[in-house]
Amino acid sequence: MTDATDITRQTLAALGVSTAADLAPHFAAVRAEFERDAATITDDATWKSLRDLWMGRKSGVLTRITDNWLKPSPPELKRVVGQELNQLRAHVEQRLDALQQTLAAAAESQTLARDRVDLSLPSVQRPLGSPHLLRQTFAEIERIFLSLGFRVVEGPEIETPYYNFEALNIPEHHPARDTMDTFYLAMPPGAEPRLLRTHTSPVQVHTMESQQPPVRIIVPGKVYRRDNPDATHSYAFHQVEGLAVDTDVTFCEFKGTVEHFVREFLGPTIKTRLRPSYFPFTEPSVEVDASCFACGGSGCRLCKNSGWIELFGAGMVDPAVYGFVNYDPERVSGYAFGLGVDRLSQLKYGIDDVQLFFQNDVRFLRQFS
Amino acid sequence: MKVLYQWLAEFVDLTLTPEELRDRLSAAGIAIEALADTPAGPLLDAELTINRPDCLGHYGFAREVAALERRLLRPIKLAPEPRATAGAPSDLSARVEIDSPELCGRYTARIVKGVKVQPSPPWLRQRLEALGQASINNIVDATNYVMLELGQPLHAFDLARVVDRRIVVRRARAGEKMRTLDGLERVLSPEMCVIADAAHAVAIAGVMGGAESEISSATQDVLLESAWFEPISIRRTSKHLNLRTEASVRFERGADPEMADAASRRCAALLVELAGGEILPGAVDLYPGHREPERLALSRAGFLRVMGADVPDGEIEAILNALGFLPLRLELTAHELTVALTANIGATPEFARHSRAVWACTQPSWRQDVTREVDLIEEVARHFGLDKFPPRLHGSRQPAARLPHAEAEDRLRGRLIGLGYHEIVSIPLVNAEEDALFRPSDVIDPAVITNPLAADASLLRSTGLVSMAHALAWNINRGQRNVRLFEIGRAYSMPDGAPLERRIITMGATGLAREKGVAESAREYEFADLKGDLDQIGQLAGGFTWREIERSSWQHAAQAGRVSLPNAGTRRIDLPDGNRVVRTVGTNVVGEAGKLAQRVADQFKLRQDVFLAEFDLDRFYSDYQQARATRRYQPISRFPAVERDFALVLSDGTTFAAVREAIQSAGIPEIAAIEAVDLYRGKQMPPGKFSLLVRVTFQSQHATLTEAQVNDFSARILEKLAQQLDASLRTS
Numbered sequence A: 001m002t003d004a005t006d007i008t009r010q011t012l013a014a015l016g017v018s019t020a021a022d023l024a025p026h027f028a029a030v031r032a033e034f035e036r037d038a039a040t041i042t043d044d045a046t047w048k049s050l051r052d053l054w055m056g057r058k059s060g061v062l063t064r065i066t067d068n069w070l071k072p073s074p075p076e077l078k079r080v081v082g083q084e085l086n087q088l089r090a091h092v093e094q095r096l097d098a099l100q101q102t103l104a105a106a107a108e109s110q111t112l113a114r115d116r117v118d119l120s121l122p123s124v125q126r127p128l129g130s131p132h133l134l135r136q137t138f139a140e141i142e143r144i145f146l147s148l149g150f151r152v153v154e155g156p157e158i159e160t161p162y163y164n165f166e167a168l169n170i171p172e173h174h175p176a177r178d179t180m181d182t183f184y185l186a187m188p189p190g191a192e193p194r195l196l197r198t199h200t201s202p203v204q205v206h207t208m209e210s211q212q213p214p215v216r217i218i219v220p221g222k223v224y225r226r227d228n229p230d231a232t233h234s235y236a237f238h239q240v241e242g243l244a245v246d247t248d249v250t251f252c253e254f255k256g257t258v259e260h261f262v263r264e265f266l267g268p269t270i271k272t273r274l275r276p277s278y279f280p281f282t283e284p285s286v287e288v289d290a291s292c293f294a295c296g297g298s299g300c301r302l303c304k305n306s307g308w309i310e311l312f313g314a315g316m317v318d319p320a321v322y323g324f325v326n327y328d329p330e331r332v333s334g335y336a337f338g339l340g341v342d343r344l345s346q347l348k349y350g351i352d353d354v355q356l357f358f359q360n361d362v363r364f365l366r367q368f369s
Numbered sequence B: 001m002k003v004l005y006q007w008l009a010e011f012v013d014l015t016l017t018p019e020e021l022r023d024r025l026s027a028a029g030i031a032i033e034a035l036a037d038t039p040a041g042p043l044l045d046a047e048l049t050i051n052r053p054d055c056l057g058h059y060g061f062a063r064e065v066a067a068l069e070r071r072l073l074r075p076i077k078l079a080p081e082p083r084a085t086a087g088a089p090s091d092l093s094a095r096v097e098i099d100s101p102e103l104c105g106r107y108t109a110r111i112v113k114g115v116k117v118q119p120s121p122p123w124l125r126q127r128l129e130a131l132g133q134a135s136i137n138n139i140v141d142a143t144n145y146v147m148l149e150l151g152q153p154l155h156a157f158d159l160a161r162v163v164d165r166r167i168v169v170r171r172a173r174a175g176e177k178m179r180t181l182d183g184l185e186r187v188l189s190p191e192m193c194v195i196a197d198a199a200h201a202v203a204i205a206g207v208m209g210g211a212e213s214e215i216s217s218a219t220q221d222v223l224l225e226s227a228w229f230e231p232i233s234i235r236r237t238s239k240h241l242n243l244r245t246e247a248s249v250r251f252e253r254g255a256d257p258e259m260a261d262a263a264s265r266r267c268a269a270l271l272v273e274l275a276g277g278e279i280l281p282g283a284v285d286l287y288p289g290h291r292e293p294e295r296l297a298l299s300r301a302g303f304l305r306v307m308g309a310d311v312p313d314g315e316i317e318a319i320l321n322a323l324g325f326l327p328l329r330l331e332l333t334a335h336e337l338t339v340a341l342t343a344n345i346g347a348t349p350e351f352a353r354h355s356r357a358v359w360a361c362t363q364p365s366w367r368q369d370v371t372r373e374v375d376l377i378e379e380v381a382r383h384f385g386l387d388k389f390p391p392r393l394h395g396s397r398q399p400a401a402r403l404p405h406a407e408a409e410d411r412l413r414g415r416l417i418g419l420g421y422h423e424i425v426s427i428p429l430v431n432a433e434e435d436a437l438f439r440p441s442d443v444i445d446p447a448v449i450t451n452p453l454a455a456d457a458s459l460l461r462s463t464g465l466v467s468m469a470h471a472l473a474w475n476i477n478r479g480q481r482n483v484r485l486f487e488i489g490r491a492y493s494m495p496d497g498a499p500l501e502r503r504i505i506t507m508g509a510t511g512l513a514r515e516k517g518v519a520e521s522a523r524e525y526e527f528a529d530l531k532g533d534l535d536q537i538g539q540l541a542g543g544f545t546w547r548e549i550e551r552s553s554w555q556h557a558a559q560a561g562r563v564s565l566p567n568a569g570t571r572r573i574d575l576p577d578g579n580r581v582v583r584t585v586g587t588n589v590v591g592e593a594g595k596l597a598q599r600v601a602d603q604f605k606l607r608q609d610v611f612l613a614e615f616d617l618d619r620f621y622s623d624y625q626q627a628r629a630t631r632r633y634q635p636i637s638r639f640p641a642v643e644r645d646f647a648l649v650l651s652d653g654t655t656f657a658a659v660r661e662a663i664q665s666a667g668i669p670e671i672a673a674i675e676a677v678d679l680y681r682g683k684q685m686p687p688g689k690f691s692l693l694v695r696v697t698f699q700s701q702h703a704t705l706t707e708a709q710v711n712d713f714s715a716r717i718l719e720k721l722a723q724q725l726d727a728s729l730r731t732s
């Protein structure tokens, strides 16, 4: 440290101090000395040596001032020396405390800087799978129809021509069979012919054979068509068949049900349009269109500028079908519909190639987790 | 069906623009796919449903247009028939016969003599070309024009080429051959109807004419055929010969038998206009299929019962009139109505009390598709406007219900997703040889497709493993090498001609179990991962028990296992006396798991380890139900548990199961858990030995265990291990 503290090694007398006025410059010099020392503090170690240098019980500067200046001073100076010394002591203590806090704060922020997590780093994650998008669509359709009191039933994929065609009012040379190219199964001689069902409608017949109305069912499942695979065709796709038969089921209820489904599935602002169509097992038959959710109905590529998107076929159950299941067509009426799960999923999620559903590329699957 | 706006205007007053027409027709069930401008004016491209052959001509189409505004169609103008004059009688009548009236319900023939074959005039060419029909010559064009106008196919023969000027409508002879207009030689069969002359077949009835009697530049006299052929026969013939023509499409859907003669007259007149010549009197019209029109009835009650909302009388009548059903309104007494309804219309008496109106209708010859009241209901509803019927929601009279196994499937799916598996959906048509690599030993008769489109899809899979192997390969080949997949699907077989569809779940995993990250190091997926994932799934259904496989097929011989479920091999049967018995019904093995054998992996070009598993879901679901039904709370002990580790030295081949069994045989109820925590094989072990660190946890429900008690347990356990397995404690 500097020479200034040397004056504290001498008595006041030796310094030629005889009045209070002589005293002040010496204390000022000591304080200035302390400030110079304090300015050099950088860490705990230098802080500790500063404290020992000034506050040390045996040889600290303040102790020396007590020993060399206060104690030997003449009575007329003693009070002033005491006052000056107390002020100096208070100043030194306060400054040391402040310095210590500054050092502690600096140390803490240093630690924080070192330990702070980088929020942009990847987290540690357990790998998580995903349900297939088609499964999610099945679940959503189920939810909507369960809320309307429908029961979910299933049926076999390997069917007889009777259930797949005849009992649905599609006799052997009916032109409607052209639209449903069919895979047939190799059977041992004498066995009943079998095919892969081309729609989930055979389960309508199985259900009506096994119970009397009221019937309200939906039938999720896989169906097959003998079409060469491309962006819009595959050997198999998925349907949810619906059937409601009771003594008081009318077209108006059918329409209400279909509109409810479309709003629930595609959104509350989506409008529904029923266009007359033809299916052998419904009469009247309709195609159900939804207002285009991409453009809101003004026309775009998705809806081919029509403002409408064809969703699925449906209609009132043709009385001929009741004849196959021993229902009394004069007593009961009903409606049926066949939702294409793949098509609805494609529309809702903008999937342009149906093959994506069956390639099972994890880069596709992950997008729907 | 392509339709020209201006042509329609010849039959109906058009007040709607083509755009309006498109929208209104679509709403009434005639879907207009496109509008286009052609030199012949605006064109509407209609996609007709198969039940509407009446719209396959402009005239019939115009009837729908007229009905939109409840107008009537203008009748077709026909020139008067030529009178028989001396010198020019047609002797046709003696020369035309129908041999097979079951295939040909009507046959008309006219002769136009002295025509000049030449190109058609521009107006005719323009119309044909606008509709996609190539112009050939004035004779052929005239027949095509009338077909497009009236929906009735016609055929023109060169009379000079008809041997003996004789026409016989008959079945083809087996193996009979004929060259059709397209130049191909066709082999015919007796299911097919042909038009023959005195020598041989000159046309395949309703499908295509023969090359020999084709109209040529040398043709002078034309024999004009306009007939009605039986739809199913035409359809069969056309399919058989793989020959679809404008004519066959119209006949197979059902042409209008009443139109045959009118179309012939119209066409003959057009021929004279275009090619000169004269129509010979004495046209032939054989009509063995003639029948009186069907009587139909539409009741308001029936309408309400199906549609649920009413349509005013005036609308019903106007629509039915415009469509040609000639409705006649009858007001019946309540009694008459009830009798009529229950007899042949079908309506509930409640409706009958309120609405007595019934319309007696006549089925027009062009609407063979309308045969019942419900068909009339549809006609009225679609022209009235389906948008005018109010939507309603009714309550159900039955409770909603999911599938019986839906909850179990949800839990299973949820757990697999939590374990990192992505669900896949595959098409179960597979390659037969690949399927054979994985086929379960109990599948003897796989389900084979007789008419596959590709060899790779010629069999319904007997297991999901083949689909799973493909899904893994697809991903690995695209740089996705860390993949875990599952599929909830079906496996198929055909034992003794009875189809069998089993619910299955298939799992597949490959690559890293854990990927390298900032906080973790990488680890390959291994058999223990597969086993662990399966065990965590198995917990849902009472827990899997593992056994070694008897004989490996697709699996790696050293890394595979079978899983069984506690109740899978039994069935609980409720007896009439209220008791319940448990019967063994088969094995309780439900599935297999393992690493894919190298030779199979090579076939799929899988260049990294692949792990597969599959188990039966029907039995899993039933065990799930049982596990859920029998699950009860187990009290949690208030007393501390004590662990003891046993570093055992065991002979090679000793299983952990054997160790656990030996420990359990000590009969200590305080044993709460037995775990293997470390395994060591190596130099420090004597030959033929390995070391297993086993941790046993003791806990009592009643008291804190003392040191002395635990020491006693340990001693008893060691004694059993030494006795049964010759195990000792490792010293060091």
Ligand SMILES: [Zn+2]
Residues within 6 Å of the ligand: A292, A293, A294, A295, A296, A297, A298, A299, A300, A301, A302, A303, A304, A305, A307, A308
């Ligand atoms: Zn749009």
